[in-house]
Amino acid sequence: MQAILYTLIPLAAVVIGALATAVRRPSIGFQSGVQHLAAGVVFAAAAGEILPDLKHSSSLLPVLLGAAVGIAGMLALKTLTEGKGGPTGLAVTAGIDLLVDGLVLGISFVAGMQQGILLAIALTLEVLFLGLSLAGTLSESMSKMRAVMLTCAIGLALPLGALLGAPVSTLPEAWQTGFYAFGLIALLYLVTEELLVEAHECPESPLTTSMFFIGFMAILTIEELMQ
Numbered sequence: 001m002q003a004i005l006y007t008l009i010p011l012a013a014v015v016i017g018a019l020a021t022a023v024r025r026p027s028i029g030f031q032s033g034v035q036h037l038a039a040g041v042v043f044a045a046a047a048g049e050i051l052p053d054l055k056h057s058s059s060l061l062p063v064l065l066g067a068a069v070g071i072a073g074m075l076a077l078k079t080l081t082e083g084k085g086g087p088t089g090l091a092v093t094a095g096i097d098l099l100v101d102g103l104v105l106g107i108s109f110v111a112g113m114q115q116g117i118l119l120a121i122a123l124t125l126e127v128l129f130l131g132l133s134l135a136g137t138l139s140e141s142m143s144k145m146r147a148v149m150l151t152c153a154i155g156l157a158l159p160l161g162a163l164l165g166a167p168v169s170t171l172p173e174a175w176q177t178g179f180y181a182f183g184l185i186a187l188l189y190l191v192t193e194e195l196l197v198e199a200h201e202c203p204e205s206p207l208t209t210s211m212f213f214i215g216f217m218a219i220l221t222i223e224e225l226m227q
């Protein structure tokens with residue numbers, strides 16, 4: 001239940017991003033900065049919260065199996081969504097991404113409240129950009145109001161994913177460890193193959209590049225303050 005409630009924060013970010021785009025579409029430089037910031041935040045959450053739990057796991061086999069499933073799943077997702085053009089393809093791709101984000105968030109709350117909250121903060125920045133870019137792209141082929149409404153509807157995949165991830169808490173410890181490993185791979189894929197790849201498609205300034213490290217240090221600082 002906690003995971004589902006906390007998904008309302010990134011869900012609100014999707015709505016805000018969509019509404020902001022309807023008023024005035026952000027510049028490419030601003031979007032790149034947000035992507036770098038989100039990548040740093042998500043990377044810090046993955047490295048600081050999920051990875052330590054896996055390192056102290058009592059069994060290596062669930063870690064390896066969960067990671068293998070994560071790699072296969074992310075590569076399958078890439079194959080499934082690659083080259084999907086048009087509003088329908090874009091909407092489907094965004095929906096799948098948000099579903100996976102919600103699933104990972106649901107799994108993180110199984111590990112602990114602090115892990116879940118930090119990951120919710122990290123994903124909030126990530127989906128804020130998604131709301132900005134998705135609504136902006138959709139508005140090129142439909143009215144702004146319809147683009148905003150469709151983006152908000154797609155955002156509901158977040159709590160749905162968290163709902164799917166919540167039952168992990170009832171599984172044996174080995175299964176939970178496997179799901180943590182899956183979540184780690186999913187987050188690293190999000191950073192390396194989506195956020196940073198898209199962020200590097202436009203010319204960068206030193207300030208834009210530094211946003212990654214600002215986001216990284218921000219999560220580490222928040223983590224220390226929560227101790």
